[in-house]
Amino acid sequence: MTDAHDTLLRLAAGRFSGPLIRALGLPSPRPLRREAGGYRSDELAGRAVAWGTLPGGHAGDAARAALQALGASLKPGPVWSTQERIELAVLDATGCCDVAALAGLRGFFGPVLRQLAPHARLLVLAPDPADAGSAEAAAVARAIEGFVRSLAKEVGRLAATANALQLPRWADGQAADRLLGPLRFFCSRRSAYVSGRVLALSAALPGGVAEPLAAPRLAGRLALVTGAARGLGAATAERLAEEGARVLCVDVPAAAEPLQALARRLNGEALTLDISTAQAPAALCDWLCAQGRGLDVLVHNAGITRDRTLLKMSEAEWQQVMAVNLQAILSIDAALDAGGLLNEGGREICLSSISGIAGNLGQTNYATSKAALIGYVAARAALLAPRGISVNAVAPGFIETEMTRRIPLLIREAGRRMNALAQGGQPRDVAEAVAFLALPESLGVTGQTLRVCGQALLGA
Ligand code: NAD
Numbered sequence: 328m329t330d331a332h333d334t335l336l337r338l339a340a341g342r343f344s345g346p347l348i349r350a351l352g353l354p355s356p357r358p359l360r361r362e363a364g365g366y367r368s369d370e371l372a373g374r375a376v377a378w379g380t381l382p383g384g385h386a387g388d389a390a391r392a393a394l395q396a397l398g399a400s401l402k403p404g405p406v407w408s409t410q411e412r413i414e415l416a417v418l419d420a421t422g423c424c425d426v427a428a429l430a431g432l433r434g435f436f437g438p439v440l441r442q443l444a445p446h447a448r449l450l451v452l453a454p455d456p457a458d459a460g461s462a463e464a465a466a467v468a469r470a471i472e473g474f475v476r477s478l479a480k481e482v483g484r485l486a487a488t489a490n491a492l493q494l495p496r497w498a499d500g501q502a503a504d505r506l507l508g509p510l511r512f513f514c515s516r517r518s519a520y521v522s523g524r525v526l527a528l529s530a531a532l533p534g535g536v537a538e539p540l541a542a543p544r545l546a547g548r549l550a551l552v553t554g555a556a557r558g559l560g561a562a563t564a565e566r567l568a569e570e571g572a573r574v575l576c577v578d579v580p581a582a583a584e585p586l587q588a589l590a591r592r593l594n595g596e597a598l599t600l601d602i603s604t605a606q607a608p609a610a611l612c613d614w615l616c617a618q619g620r621g622l623d624v625l626v627h628n629a630g631i632t633r634d635r636t637l638l639k640m641s642e643a644e645w646q647q648v649m650a651v652n653l654q655a656i657l658s659i660d661a662a663l664d665a666g667g668l669l670n671e672g673g674r675e676i677c678l679s680s681i682s683g684i685a686g687n688l689g690q691t692n693y694a695t696s697k698a699a700l701i702g703y704v705a706a707r708a709a710l711l712a713p714r715g716i717s718v719n720a721v722a723p724g725f726i727e728t729e730m731t732r733r734i735p736l737l738i739r740e741a742g743r744r745m746n747a748l749a750q751g752g753q754p755r756d757v758a759e760a761v762a763f764l765a766l767p768e769s770l771g772v773t774g775q776t777l778r779v780c781g782q783a784l785l786g787a
Contacts, residue, residue, distance in 0.1 A: 332727055333743065336750050356749035357486040359519040360446050361756070365569040366766075368540040369398030370511050376401050377413045377439055381431040383422020386452045386494050389502035390419060393510050396540065412444035415514055419452045420471060421494055424464040432474050443482060448514050449489040451475055455527065458495055468493070472525045479523035479782050483747030488522035497530060504535040505771025512763040520756035522747050523782035528771040531712040534672070536768045543571025544766045551575045551611075551622050553602055554629025556582035558728040559678065561589055562754035563626055566762045568593040572624060575614075577602065602629055602655040603647075608662030621668040624765045625675045627656045630697075632730070634689040645692045652696035660707070672715040674765045677704055678757075679722040679776055685785035697722070701776045708774030717773035719764045724780025725751045746781035 339345050339355040349355050376394055378401045380387050391401055399415070416439045423429060436449065451471060459465035471491060479489040490513050497505070505528055512518050513526075550567045554560035555576035564574045574595035578586045583599045590597035598614055600607050615621060630652045633644035656677060663669045682690050683697025700720050708718040725731060725742040731751065734742065743751045760779045763769055 332732060333750060354744050354749045357445060359486050360516050361519050362516045365542050366544060368542060370515050372398030374399045374415050377416040378403050379435040380419040381422050381428060384419035385496065386421045386502065387419045389506055390417065390452060390510065392503055393506045397511050411442060413439050413442045413447060414444045415448050417450045421452050421454050423454055423467050423471065425467060426463065429467060429470055436478060443485060443487060445485045445487065447487040449478060449482065450513050451491040453491045453493045455493045455495040475525060476523045480747045483522065483782065486748060488518060490522060491525045493525060493527040495529060501530050507536060508763060508766055508768030509771060517759040517763065520752035520781050521760065521779055524778055526772065526775055526777060529773060531773050532715050532717055532770045534715050534770065546571035548572050548623035549575065549620060550624035551577060552626040552628055553577045555589060556586040558730065559726065559754050559757045560628040562758040563628060563761045564589060564593060566758035567624060567765060568595060570762060570766065602659065603650040607655065608659045611659060612662050612666045612668055615668050621670040623670050623673050625669060626761055627677045630678055632693050636689050637691045640692060648692040648696050653699050669716060675716065675718040676761050676764050677720045679720040681722050681724045681778060681780050681783055681785050684722060704776065705774040712773060717769060719772060720776040721757060721760045722776050722778045723757045724778065724783040726757060727751045727753055746783040748781035752779060752781060
C-alpha cells in the first residue's frame with residue numbers, strides 16, 4: 328500500500344522512476360507491507376524463524392512454543408542455508424549479564440544481515456534491567472537497547488524493523504501466555520511502522536489467556552473509542568470491530584454525520600459528546616448503565632492541537648488543549664471507576680505523541696498534555712493491575728492524516744522522512760498498535776508507552 332499523498336514513496340517504488348530517484352541520491356523509501364483484516368489464529372503461518380539463544384537464556388522454551396502456536400517454523404542458527412532470505416530472526420539474549428556476552432549480538436545478527444529479506448522482522452528477547460543483579464548486568468541490559476536501536480536504523484532502508492522485548496524472570500507458566508500477543512505483533516506485518524522499540528513485559532496482571540487463539544478475539548466485548556469520526560480514531564474503531572468488538576464511537580456533535588456513518592458500517596453505536604464538557608463523564612456512564620454493562624476496551628483517542636510558540640500562546644489555547652487531551656481523560660476515568668464501569672480484564676489505551684517525548688517547537692501545550700499521559704498510564708496501570716486491567720499509551724510519530732496534510736510542505740517533508748523507514752505511517756499502523764494492546768493476550772504489557780513512529784529521529 329503506498330500513500331497517494333507521498334509522491335516520493337510512489338516514485339521510489341516505480342519500476343522506471345525508482346532507479347532515477349536512487350541515482351539522484353534522494354531518500355528511497357520502500358512501501359511497507361501491512362495486513363488486512365483481523366488476526367488469524369496462525370498469524371505467522373509459513374514463516375521461518377532464524378532462532379538463536381545466547382548462553383543462560385531463560386525465554387527460549389516459552390518463546391519457541393508461542394511462535395510455533397502462531398504457525399511459525401523454527402530454524403536454529405546458524406544452520407539456515409546460505410541461499411535463504413531471512414524474514415524473521417529472534418534471539419534469546421535474556422541470559423546476557425556480562426560485557427563478554429554482548430559479542431553474541433554481533434555473532435547472531437551479523438550473518439542474519441547478510442541474508443536479510445526486505446520487510447524482515449528482527450526481535451531480541453532481552454533481560455529486564457529491573458532484575459539485574461549487578462551494575463554490570465544493568466549496564467548490559469541497557470547496552471542491548473542501544474544495539475537494537477542502531478540495528479533498526481541499519482535495516483530501515485529494507486523496510487525491515489528491529490525491536491526488543493524485556494522479559495522478567497517469570498514464574499512457571501506465566502511466560503507463554505504473556506509472550507503470545509507481543510510475539511505475534513512484533514513478528515508480523517502488524518508492526519510495520521514500529522521499529523527501534525524496547526517494550527518491557529511484566530507479570531503485574533494476574534491470569535492467563537484462557538481462550539484458544541481463534542479469531543475474532545474481542546467477540547462479545549464492548550469498546551469505546553473517542554474522537555472516532557475520522558483519522559486515527561476511525562481506523563482504530565474499524566480495527567477493533569475486525570476483532571469482533573462492538574464499538575461505541577464518540578465524537579463532537581459537529582462530527583455527527585461521519586460518526587454515525589462509521590458506527591452503522593461497523594454495526595456499532597454512535598454517541599455525540601464533547602468529552603471536555605462537565606457533563607460528559609456522567610453522560611457516558613448513563614449510556615453504559617442504560618446498556619447494563621461496562622467497558623472492556625477504552626481508547627482515549629480524541630485530541631486537539633492549538634500550536635503557537637509559548638510567547639504568543641493565549642490562555643484559551645493552553646486551556647483547550649489541556650481540557651480535551653488531559654483533563655477529559657482523567658474525569659472520564661474517575662467516573663468510570665466510581666461506577667465500576669471498566670470491566671475486570673479490561674484494556675485502556677491513551678493516545679500520546681512523540682511530541683510528548685521529545686517536545687516540539689510551538690507545542691508546549693500539546694507536548695505537556697501528551698507527556699502527562701505517559702506518566703498517567705504508568706501510575707494508573709499499577710492501580711488497576713489487581714483487577715487484570717492494563718493501561719498503556721501509544722505515541723504516534725508522523726502519521727498520514729488530515730492533520731499532517733495541513734502542515735506546510737517543507738516541514739511536512741522533514742517530518743515524514745526523518746525516521747528509519749523514511750516515510751509517514753498510516754492510521755492503520757496506529758490502529759494495529761492499539762488493537763495489540765486491546766486484546767486479551769497483551770496481558771504482559773501494562774504501564775508502557777509504545778511508539779508508532781518508524782523510529783523517528785525525534786526522542787529516544
Ligand atoms: P484528528 O484531528 O484527525 O481527529 C481527532 C478526532 O477527535 C476528531 O474527529 C475530532 O472531532 C475529535 N475530537 C476533538 N475534540 C473532541 C472532543 N472535545 N470531544 C470528542 N471528540 C473530539 O486527529 P488524529 O490525527 O486522528 O489524532 C488522533 C489522536 O492521535 C490525537 O489524540 C492526536 O493528538 C494523536 N496523535 C496524532 C498524530 C498524527 O500524526 N496524526 C501524531 C501523534 C499523536
